Amino acid sequence: xxxxxxxxxxxxxxxxxxxxxxxxxxxxxxxxxxxxxxxxxxxxxxxxxxxxxxxxxxxxxxxxxxxxxxxxxxxxxxxxxxxxxxxxxxxxxxxxxxxxxxxxxxxxxxxxxxxxxxxxxxxxxxxxxxxxxxxxxxxxxxxxxxxxxxxxxxxxxxxxxxxxxxxxxxxxxxxxxxxxxxxxxxxxxxxxxxxxxxxxxxxxxxxxxxxxxxxxxxxxxxxxxxxxxxxxxxxxxxxxxxxxxxxxxxxxxxxxxxxxxxxxxxxxxxxxxxxxxxxxxxxxxxxxxxxxxxxxxxxxxxxxxxxxxxxxxxxxxxxxxxxxxxxxxxxxxxxxxxxxxxxxxx
Amino acid sequence: xxxxxxxxxxxxxxxxxxxxxxxxxxxxxxxxxxxxxxxxxxxxxxxxxxxxxxxxxxxxxxxxxxxxxxxxxxxxxxxxxxxxxxxxxxxxxxxxxxxxxxxxxxxxxxxxxxxxxxxxxxxxxxxxxxxxxxxxxxxxxxxxxxxxxxxxxxxxxxxxxxxxxxxxxxxxxxxxxxxxxxxxxxxxxxxxxxxxxxxxxxxxxxxx
Numbered sequence: 001x002x003x004x005x006x007x008x009x010x011x012x013x014x015x016x017x018x019x020x021x022x023x024x025x026x027x028x029x030x031x032x033x034x035x036x037x038x039x040x041x042x043x044x045x046x047x048x049x050x051x052x053x054x055x056x057x058x059x060x061x062x063x064x065x066x067x068x069x070x071x072x073x074x075x076x077x078x079x080x081x082x083x084x085x086x087x088x089x090x091x092x093x094x095x096x097x098x099x100x101x102x103x104x105x106x107x108x109x110x111x112x113x114x115x116x117x118x119x120x121x122x123x124x125x126x127x128x129x130x131x132x133x134x135x136x137x138x139x140x141x142x143x144x145x146x147x148x149x150x151x152x153x154x155x156x157x158x159x160x161x162x163x164x165x166x167x168x169x170x171x172x173x174x175x176x177x178x179x180x181x182x183x184x185x186x187x188x189x190x191x192x193x194x195x196x197x198x199x200x201x202x203x204x205x206x207x208x209x210x211x212x213x214x215x216x217x218x219x220x221x222x223x224x225x226x227x228x229x230x231x232x233x234x235x236x237x238x239x240x241x242x243x244x245x246x247x248x249x250x251x252x253x254x255x256x257x258x259x260x261x262x263x264x265x266x267x268x269x270x271x272x273x274x275x276x277x278x279x280x281x282x283x284x285x286x287x288x289x290x291x292x293x294x295x296x297x298x299x300x301x302x303x304x305x306x307x308x309x310x311x312x313x314x315x316x317x318x319x320x321x322x323x324x325x326x327x328x329x330x331x332x333x334x335x336x337x338x339x340x341x342x343x344x345x346x
Numbered sequence: 347x348x349x350x351x352x353x354x355x356x357x358x359x360x361x362x363x364x365x366x367x368x369x370x371x372x373x374x375x376x377x378x379x380x381x382x383x384x385x386x387x388x389x390x391x392x393x394x395x396x397x398x399x400x401x402x403x404x405x406x407x408x409x410x411x412x413x414x415x416x417x418x419x420x421x422x423x424x425x426x427x428x429x430x431x432x433x434x435x436x437x438x439x440x441x442x443x444x445x446x447x448x449x450x451x452x453x454x455x456x457x458x459x460x461x462x463x464x465x466x467x468x469x470x471x472x473x474x475x476x477x478x479x480x481x482x483x484x485x486x487x488x489x490x491x492x493x494x495x496x497x498x499x500x501x502x503x504x505x506x507x508x509x510x511x512x513x514x515x516x517x518x519x520x521x522x523x524x525x526x527x528x529x530x531x532x533x534x535x536x537x538x539x540x541x542x543x544x545x546x547x548x549x550x551x552x553x554x
Contacts, residue, residue, distance in 0.1 A: 155444065156408075156444050157446050160405050205403055206403060209403045238519070284492055288524075288526060
């Protein structure tokens with residue numbers, strides 16, 4: 001058995017495609033911080049101190065390796081004039097699209113993330129969390145990709161119409177969003193985030209075909225990743241990516257979130273040592289899992305993807321649903337330690 | 347049938363002139379409802395199956411269904427055919443602001459010759475009130491977020507309290523990732539495929 005590593009050593013070793021002491025565990029716990037502090041999700045997300053207290057409390061409880069300061073995707077939408085609806089038991093939702101006509105896109109300018117209170121809560125939380133936990137725990141920041149942001153800005157169907165029929169306006173919107181996303185990512189990195197997650201579901205082949213990705217999302221991701229001053233992992237929020245994995249590697253990303261729809265072993269073969277795989281426990285099913293289900297799913301994921309390193313155990317969507325109980329999360333932690341200790345016994 | 351493959355290809359690459367040429371001109375002597383039943387519906391069925399298997403993308407499904415819907419509208423528009431008004435079908439979303447799923451399902455039903463009442467985005471209470479007012483038999487609910495999917499349970503409970511016998515067909519991402527969710531929320535069917543929903547309705551109505 002290898003000597004116990006710190007969370008940072010464990011994660012970086014895995015990302016170098018070497019075997020650490022055990023598989024790093026990324027629990028994408030966001031709303032659970034509010035639950036742990038006994039406050040509403042809206043109140044929790046309104047202050048950086050809440051997020052820091054919540055993340056620290058969750059880590060004390062579960063001992064997971066990677067923390068995050070993500071609140072909700074709609075915070076970025078707010079910077080473009082959008083609104084957010086909060087719920088007691090689920091993620092905040094973005095309101096009505098703000099770009100309703102072609103002129104709205106043509107006259108759009110990139111907002112400064114520093115002018116948005118919700119985004120600065122995230123940046124501030126990252127800074128304070130880093131001060132609080134020290135250098136030995138990775139913190140990941142999150143930005144919605146410039147290519148996926150328009151789903152909130154325009155609505156899905158209008159965005160498809162733009163993407164397929166209005167090349168000039170589409171390209172203009174990408175440049176605006178890319179400036180914004182890179183700036184927001186860099187603020188989080190400067191504040192102490194170890195790496196950024198580019199949240200890019202629209203690029204998955206669940207949403208657009210490979211040829212469209214190559215002429216749109218791929219180019220945008222490549223430009224964006226080049227502008228971000230730190231390592232970037234790309235998450236596709238349960239979308240399929242195997243048919244575009246070769247192009248994803250070309251974007252410069254260092255890792256990918258893997259969907260439950262795709263087989264980890266197949267993904268591992270396709271990526272080799274070029275990408276770290278993050279995933280792929282089914283978050284939607286999680287609320288009704290038994291301890292035995294957890295054990296089986298964790299074991300399966302670890303056996304398929306952990307040998308040789310290059311694997312971080314996590315959920316498949318990038319956020320564990322509010323409905324997932326503390327005991328299920330505890331079972332995930334226990335199983336990840338039981339079955340994820342190297343050398344992996346397959 | 348080669349012609350269906352051509353229509354499918356045209357719909358998937360959003361080639362309006364190709365699909366229009368076939369449906370409006372090449373088969374102009376075929377009765378309108380036959381064109382819909384024999385050419386449009388089977389192709390949408392194939393596209394739906396390919397979507398479920400991950401072989402086509404959401405953008406292709408959306409743009410292809412939208413094109414099919416427009417052409418069916420054109421076919422019906424120049425004929426004396428009207429869409430079926432019975433059984434009463436209605437569609438809605440709960441809380442989400444994403445209308446894509448709703449539009450795809452609605453257009454698929456319309457392309458198959460059914461009228462669909464579109465309630466848009468509603469609350470549980472508003473939805474049940476409208477369902478009662480309009481004597482809806484089949485209620486199609488499109489969801490994106492898990493929370494919205496779980497709200498269907500509240501719809502079912504309120505329908506039961508009001509003594510309304512309504513078939514709920516649920517769709518959307520949460521149901522794709524959890525096969526048990528349909529039963530948990532009290533839906534009669536959960537499907538990622540609008541065509542499966544259509545077949546389900548047809549079968550329940552006696553295989554029309």
